[in-house]
Amino acid sequence: MERVDVVAASAFYPPVMEALTATYAVHALYQAADRAAFFAPLKDKVRGIATFTDKVDAGLMDTLPRLEIVASMSIGLDHIDLAAAKARGIRVTNTPDVLTDDVADLAIGLMVAVSRRLVVADRYVRDGGWLKGSMPLQNRLGGTKLGVLGMGRIGAAIAKRAAAMNMTVVYHGPRPKPEVPYRFYPDLAAMAADVDYLVVAVPGGPATRHLVDARIIAALGAKGAIINIARGSVIDQAALIGALADHKLAGAGLDVFEDEPRVPEALTRLDSAVLTPHVGSATHATRLAMGRLMLDNLAAHFAGKPLLTPVA
Numbered sequence: 001m002e003r004v005d006v007v008a009a010s011a012f013y014p015p016v017m018e019a020l021t022a023t024y025a026v027h028a029l030y031q032a033a034d035r036a037a038f039f040a041p042l043k044d045k046v047r048g049i050a051t052f053t054d055k056v057d058a059g060l061m062d063t064l065p066r067l068e069i070v071a072s073m074s075i076g077l078d079h080i081d082l083a084a085a086k087a088r089g090i091r092v093t094n095t096p097d098v099l100t101d102d103v104a105d106l107a108i109g110l111m112v113a114v115s116r117r118l119v120v121a122d123r124y125v126r127d128g129g130w131l132k133g134s135m136p137l138q139n140r141l142g143g144t145k146l147g148v149l150g151m152g153r154i155g156a157a158i159a160k161r162a163a164a165m166n167m168t169v170v171y172h173g174p175r176p177k178p179e180v181p182y183r184f185y186p187d188l189a190a191m192a193a194d195v196d197y198l199v200v201a202v203p204g205g206p207a208t209r210h211l212v213d214a215r216i217i218a219a220l221g222a223k224g225a226i227i228n229i230a231r232g233s234v235i236d237q238a239a240l241i242g243a244l245a246d247h248k249l250a251g252a253g254l255d256v257f258e259d260e261p262r263v264p265e266a267l268t269r270l271d272s273a274v275l276t277p278h279v280g281s282a283t284h285a286t287r288l289a290m291g292r293l294m295l296d297n298l299a300a301h302f303a304g305k306p307l308l309t310p311v312a
């Protein structure tokens with residue numbers, strides 16, 4: 001049987017790539033030096049795109065008139081033009097749930113690293129600082145208040161972990177969730193003013209761009225810290241760096257940035273910031289599960305069955 005043509009917009013985790021190429025005629029867009037030459041023989045054949053975080057915009061969709069599905073190996077969808085897909089009748093799938101625990105673990109890890117200055121402590125040992133004296137005391141997490149911005153699947157998993165660590169959890173989002181046992185703040189600035197830690201767990205994209213701006217950072221104040229495991233676009237990064245540099249914010253734990261993989265040098269110089277390279281879901285087991293789900297969505301689509309995790 002002839003294999004379905006699928007464009008791989010991204011380089012995937014090798015076992016996922018192997019499974020993809022075992023089933024489909026895969027065309028690696030991420031390796032193409034000349035896009036026009038790449039698409040010329042393919043444009044009337046390709047029925048699917050598999051992507052990780054690489055952009056799938058209206059132009060790419062129009063290049064492939066037979067495109068039926070964009071399957072993303074991610075929960076975030078800010079790299080896909082969903083409105084363009086909808087207008088063209090192209091289905092879109094993502095990979096929710098399977099990464100929730102890993103991303104929540106990293107959020108807690110960053111919060112501990114920020115409050116206890118773990119990166120500074122590690123350097124203190126390696127550089128022989130300990131031989132000269134004890135490291136200065138740091139701040140506890142238990143007994144403090146955490147504001148979760150975005151009580152979705154990942155926000156709820158972070159909240160559960162934080163509550164188990166004796167933090168008081170509150171949240172802000174578009175609407176209160178009656179099933180959630182935490183206090184809801186209809187106003188983000190009011191919540192920021194009331195908490196010690198603000199964890200960002202909302203989707204990226206235009207609707208949430210710079211939701212955490214200079215005003216919210218100022219409301220959090222000099223004793224507050226921000227953790228972001230969502231998307232860099234949600235925080236006004238320049239305002240965040242300014243507040244950290246001026247000691248108007250105590251710390252930040254950031255897994256995501258405005259212009260990844262570029263991170264402003266000013267941020268890398270700040271001891272109050274703990275920085276990780278967008279690794280929320282980057283474990284072997286979870287990347288395999290994400291890949292499996294992406295492949296299962298593609299298989300369901302091409303078999304004419306219901307999609308497992310459709311978004312459009």
Ligand code: DGY
Binds near residue numbers: 053073074075077280
């Ligand atoms: C996601 O799944 O959206 C993660 O951020 C990986 O990019």
